[in-house]
Amino acid sequence: MNKPAFDVQATNAASRKAAPRKLSLKERYNLMTGDLGWETTYQPMDKVFPYDQFEGIKIHNWEGWQDPFRLTMDAYWKFQGEKERKLYAIIDAFQQNNAQFNVTDARYINALKLFFQGVSPLEYAASRGYALAGRNLRGVGARVACQMQAIDELRHAQTQIHTISHYNKFFSGLHENSYMFDRLWYLSVPKSFFEDAMSAGPFEFVTAISFGFEYVLTNLLFMPFMSGAAFNGDMATVTFGFSAQSDESRHMTLGLEIVKFLLEQDPDNLPIVQHWIDKWFWRGYRLLALVAMMMDYMLPKRVMSWSEAWEIYFEKNGGALFEDLARYGIRLPKYHEVASKEKGHLSHQTWATFYNYTHATAMHTWIPEPHEMDWLSAKYPDTFDKYYRPRFEYWDSLAKQDKRWFNPGLPMLCQTCQIPMLFTDVGSDPTRVVSRESVYRGTKYHFCSDGCKDVFDYEPEKYVQAYLPVNQIFQGNCGGSSLSDVVNWCHVEPADSGDFAQSEDRANWNRWTHADAGSEA
Amino acid sequence: MQVDIKTSGIRPIRQTFSHLARRFGGDVPATRYQEATFDLQPTVNFHYRPLWQPQYELYDARRTAIVMQDWYAFRDPRHYYYGVYVQTRARQQDVQENNFEFIDRRGMLRNAGEEDRARLARFLVPMRHYEWGANMNNCFSVAYGYGAAITQAAQYQTMDRLGLAQYVTRIGLLLDGNATGVLDRAREGWLHDPCWQGIRECMEELFVTADWFEVLLAQDFLFDGLVYPTAMTGLDQTLLPQAASGYALATEFARTWYEENVRWVDASLRIAVAESEANASLLKGWIEHWLPKLVTALRPWADAAFGDQAEEVVANAAAELTTRAQRAGIALDLPAAATRQEVTA
Numbered sequence: 001m002n003k004p005a006f007d008v009q010a011t012n013a014a015s016r017k018a019a020p021r022k023l024s025l026k027e028r029y030n031l032m033t034g035d036l037g038w039e040t041t042y043q044p045m046d047k048v049f050p051y052d053q054f055e056g057i058k059i060h061n062w063e064g065w066q067d068p069f070r071l072t073m074d075a076y077w078k079f080q081g082e083k084e085r086k087l088y089a090i091i092d093a094f095q096q097n098n099a100q101f102n103v104t105d106a107r108y109i110n111a112l113k114l115f116f117q118g119v120s121p122l123e124y125a126a127s128r129g130y131a132l133a134g135r136n137l138r139g140v141g142a143r144v145a146c147q148m149q150a151i152d153e154l155r156h157a158q159t160q161i162h163t164i165s166h167y168n169k170f171f172s173g174l175h176e177n178s179y180m181f182d183r184l185w186y187l188s189v190p191k192s193f194f195e196d197a198m199s200a201g202p203f204e205f206v207t208a209i210s211f212g213f214e215y216v217l218t219n220l221l222f223m224p225f226m227s228g229a230a231f232n233g234d235m236a237t238v239t240f241g242f243s244a245q246s247d248e249s250r251h252m253t254l255g256l257e258i259v260k261f262l263l264e265q266d267p268d269n270l271p272i273v274q275h276w277i278d279k280w281f282w283r284g285y286r287l288l289a290l291v292a293m294m295m296d297y298m299l300p301k302r303v304m305s306w307s308e309a310w311e312i313y314f315e316k317n318g319g320a321l322f323e324d325l326a327r328y329g330i331r332l333p334k335y336h337e338v339a340s341k342e343k344g345h346l347s348h349q350t351w352a353t354f355y356n357y358t359h360a361t362a363m364h365t366w367i368p369e370p371h372e373m374d375w376l377s378a379k380y381p382d383t384f385d386k387y388y389r390p391r392f393e394y395w396d397s398l399a400k401q402d403k404r405w406f407n408p409g410l411p412m413l414c415q416t417c418q419i420p421m422l423f424t425d426v427g428s429d430p431t432r433v434v435s436r437e438s439v440y441r442g443t444k445y446h447f448c449s450d451g452c453k454d455v456f457d458y459e460p461e462k463y464v465q466a467y468l469p470v471n472q473i474f475q476g477n478c479g480g481s482s483l484s485d486v487v488n489w490c491h492v493e494p495a496d497s498g499d500f501a502q503s504e505d506r507a508n509w510n511r512w513t514h515a516d517a518g519s520e521a
Numbered sequence: 522m523q524v525d526i527k528t529s530g531i532r533p534i535r536q537t538f539s540h541l542a543r544r545f546g547g548d549v550p551a552t553r554y555q556e557a558t559f560d561l562q563p564t565v566n567f568h569y570r571p572l573w574q575p576q577y578e579l580y581d582a583r584r585t586a587i588v589m590q591d592w593y594a595f596r597d598p599r600h601y602y603y604g605v606y607v608q609t610r611a612r613q614q615d616v617q618e619n620n621f622e623f624i625d626r627r628g629m630l631r632n633a634g635e636e637d638r639a640r641l642a643r644f645l646v647p648m649r650h651y652e653w654g655a656n657m658n659n660c661f662s663v664a665y666g667y668g669a670a671i672t673q674a675a676q677y678q679t680m681d682r683l684g685l686a687q688y689v690t691r692i693g694l695l696l697d698g699n700a701t702g703v704l705d706r707a708r709e710g711w712l713h714d715p716c717w718q719g720i721r722e723c724m725e726e727l728f729v730t731a732d733w734f735e736v737l738l739a740q741d742f743l744f745d746g747l748v749y750p751t752a753m754t755g756l757d758q759t760l761l762p763q764a765a766s767g768y769a770l771a772t773e774f775a776r777t778w779y780e781e782n783v784r785w786v787d788a789s790l791r792i793a794v795a796e797s798e799a800n801a802s803l804l805k806g807w808i809e810h811w812l813p814k815l816v817t818a819l820r821p822w823a824d825a826a827f828g829d830q831a832e833e834v835v836a837n838a839a840a841e842l843t844t845r846a847q848r849a850g851i852a853l854d855l856p857a858a859a860t861r862q863e864v865t866a
Contacts (some may be wrong), residue, residue, distance in 0.1 A: 032690055079682070131660055131676065131679075168537075170533055175535060178563065188568075211770035465570060
């Protein structure tokens, strides 16, 4: 007989051993995660996990941690491997077909520059931040979830580089994102945001990033770039956006899970968590000023206005979320009403500021075309024509006389969010800049808003350390005293900055896209 | 094709990212590994000292005593970036999945001899906790390490160790017809069986060791170098053929993984040694500190698992490590006895 010996034994053994039984998914997942850890006895647990107490969060039972995805590594490798196979096939095809020429027009690339300079480095930061949390949280389940997010975020950083690599070969401003991230003034906004979270304790980090960033604000950050890409024919970016979406939905769920877990563990956690929600809402909202201007000004084909996005994703969806959290005693984040009031002004003020300082950035700015101004008037009936259109039209007239306005000075930065002090008092006088101050140890610090002042006042010893680019420039730490010294020091090349109308990007684009008519210059 | 004709006149304005052009001498197209790895980590102008370690910057090379001119010298010989990493593991897990299915269908583990099942339950299954410890130690290196090259590889290693802990857990389930008795006893064994206590004690000491490079070396080079050839892949010689086949199939992923992993670990050691005399002597000191200690810790387990073969089995693993260290440029001054240490009965 050809029957393998094992089968014979299997039959013989049937009486000895019951047939395999099914473990429930939950039991099985616990064996694959929570049950792997142990209480150390040769070393005290407090020494093994030295950083999960100092924030004052009380956890009584880590078993209360429920991972909603129950993803084991074998399944992770399989799903993610399949996703990468497809993603890289599309990136390859994109490159071979020079599909970068399918985007609406070369102005769109500036949205990509903002993303690559300001957002991609955050993916890497998130990866390292979740590795910290993935080592330092005491509960095994929470650590596994953080470790998975850590490697996902590395994925996002790398797939973004691989996608944008091809654009870099044809357009300015994409050639050196991580170097610029450490130096260029407006990039200290996202950099300080993430370093603020990473330099906090592990519980604040996960509340800030998993809840504040991934859950509450992701639809206003990551998604606008991806839908902007879709509307503007950027198939490469759309593809990594889609590919990242299933990771993002895991991360969002984790964010909600974390906050609920903290609140269920001990009533004393409530005020701490509420403070973090207030702080990180405001920090996140200020960071979104960059996204607001991208949505309203940088996309040749617009998806929706910043104001509409804020209404849908924060006022409506966020409102429902916080209603749901009310049973834990959580209320809407402080100053949410200020953010809502600013929605008619935010993008215009931010774009105007970048227009002023475009010679010190690694992207181009421009005055919106007449039909784009009309779109802005329609989307912002109460604010655009009254406060902003006249300004843009005036600058436009200067540019037409060859007197394009560049602001030769340097702006004062907010000590907390590090955005130039550009936000106005939209409630009483939208033409007057908001300015707040605190004095700490004899030195005066400046803020763009009550929200930023509150964040500082709660932990002044932390925020006095902020590396404010403008202050550093004046102190002579940034390559020299002239603007071109500073810009060189950031590795910004001449082609990277200035008005779009005079840019190499525009000249190249016109030459290349006319090439299909055979008029290759 | 028409598209090619249309775009033939379009010349890129540059071939690669500026930082890669500076590193690799000129504007030439970079590989995806290079793009995904080099200079990814921020290096200057940090905003806030960490509340948890105010003596350091957020990313700070001083968290290890190893000193490197360029932390991106730690190139991964496998050239793993995320995409290549997950696709490689996806293929390997496919093989392992088939193996598990085969083992299960044939009852190769649950129906193996009573004594062999007991052996695997006692000497292999507690390795799930060892792997989890290795996960923590590698995650430590990702969290506190410097430079995206070595931390990236440690990140893959972190997830690999979670995967390996889960595979060993599945072996426990297969031994027990999908019941949890074997896993429960393995957990007891890890916590209380005298043969595991030396190993657990060393693992816990690594949890509180501050220098991440020392942790990486002690865990991935030394500890694994002793434990993989013995517990993870060497137990077949103590088993009857049926259980030995089941064991070999059940640990195939681990075997392949370990061989691959050695390439990265040895390369990293070689690079750190080649950098300077100071690094070399530091690494030598760490090996001379940890190796005898780990050998001693492993002996009770080896005595229980291998009986009178124990000394030879452990000595072979230690000798292999000595050879690998030598290949990396470190000649150890350990007396032969230190790696063949007798254990008080």
